[in-house]
Amino acid sequence: MTQELDLNELLVVRRGKLDELKARGIDPFGARFSRTHKAQEITGRFPELENQGVVIAGRIMTKRNMGKATFAHVQDVSGQVQIYVRVNEVGEEQYDLFTHMDIGDILGVSGKVFKTKKGEISVWADEVTLLSKSLRPLPEKWHGLKDVELRYRQRYVDLIVNPEVKEVFIVRSRVIRAIRNHLDKLGFLEVETPMMHPIPGGATARPFITHHNTLDMELYLRIAPELYLKRLLVGGLEKVYEINRNFRNEGISTKHNPEFTMLELYQAYADYTDMMKLTEELVSSAAEEVLGTMKVEYEGQVIDLTPPWPRITMLDAIKQHTGLDFATINDDSEAGEAAGRIGMEVDKGATRGSIINEVFEEFVEPKLIQPTFIIDYPIEISPLAKRKSEDPRYTYRFEAFIYAREMANAFSELNDPTDQEQRFRQQAEQRAAGDDEAHRMDEDYINALEYGMPPAGGLGIGIDRLIMLLTNSSSIRDVLLFPLMKPRE
């Protein structure tokens, strides 16, 4: 059975045209083509380009045949411009070829810039060249491609027909560029640390497991670069950052993709207050630079990113929203009872710190719409953060929340190797007790700390979620070019 038998009529017709072109000695998949202008330059600089010769290239998006003359819109990366092709200028043979081209074909056009009777800036063609034949029909010109599944699976089609999609990814690229420029200016060094870890660390998450054949060893796709970046602080690099993918083997949702992009940075001799300033600065200046404003609209609300952002301790925030004062609650069982009084059930073995966190997530987090720093996290849920000297039950740690979502997580880094080793041991006990997301012991990391790591501030920002905020996207899939999809069939 040949493939042809499976094709519908539209595809058969296009393949017929392809054969016809070949029979006429025309290469349907052309080569290098020199253009002088992009579509947007022609429409944007009409006064100086009027009557000038230009050469453009792009995809045919619409076509209106009027007999001996045809209008079409050609789309390139910058946008669309209309072309006017008349038999008088291009000749019988080329005109015939052109009228048989399809919407979706890629062509080159040379001609002069003019304005039609109705006032549309156009290119009056004197030559049209087929550069690539399209064998599949594009979605409808008016409604575009709406089927979200098809949009994600065939992003290339989505990008062709839905211009606002391209805009999102341009903003994404510019925001990341702005962050890089900002950090470079501050003297940070961009580094790349391993994606494949023998011991997954730096976060509480389930990893993807893979296997190296020659070494016959288990490897994990990284859940965070943190422990490697801090080894670089030990090595004396002082200010480092990495913007790259993390992988977590967990559920998929509008806010979670198994691979996602994180910024992590570490600054020697700084602490978490410096990281708050830097967070405000990075986010607000990226918005200002890319969008031209620090007031962004998200899901119908205006979010004001202008620094400074309010800072409130986790305990104060809980007190404010629930009336519960955990400062007066000193052990695990008391904490459990208190949570019960406001209608929360907690696990039997839950610690005071994890209960505080649960109460916070349940009662406070949903209310944090405008940018807010929540500071001083309980030590039990912060195994890599420095203990507060005034009260060892808390750490010098904050998270930044915007639109009830965690945007940034940062702390004064724990650089005491003995304390770190104890915390790893506690985590290992939790792991042994069945918590498969608890941290694992990393002996080499302890070894590194034993050489001495300068006191430092560290910061992580979830880039995808930041881009969602800045592009008013409600799903993480809308800011990922190729979100993970289950294969069909």
Add this chain to the structure above:
RNA sequence: GAGCCAUUAGCUCAGUUGGAAGAGCACCUGACUUUUAAUCAGGGUGUCGUUGGUUCGAGUCCAACAUGGCUCACCA
């Protein structure tokens, strides 16, 4: 992992009470030398997601499965 919803032509969508599968765009043929959702005349598109079941008869009712969306759970 759970609940709800969706799946009909290449795309966007109708499809009545269970009784001969539809429209627009796109496509093909013809007309038309400044159109623009071009227009006019003609043409026909199909595994109704898959597999079963009920029925004289299923796009329509029932079940299972698949994929996707939303909500929840987990997480960032």
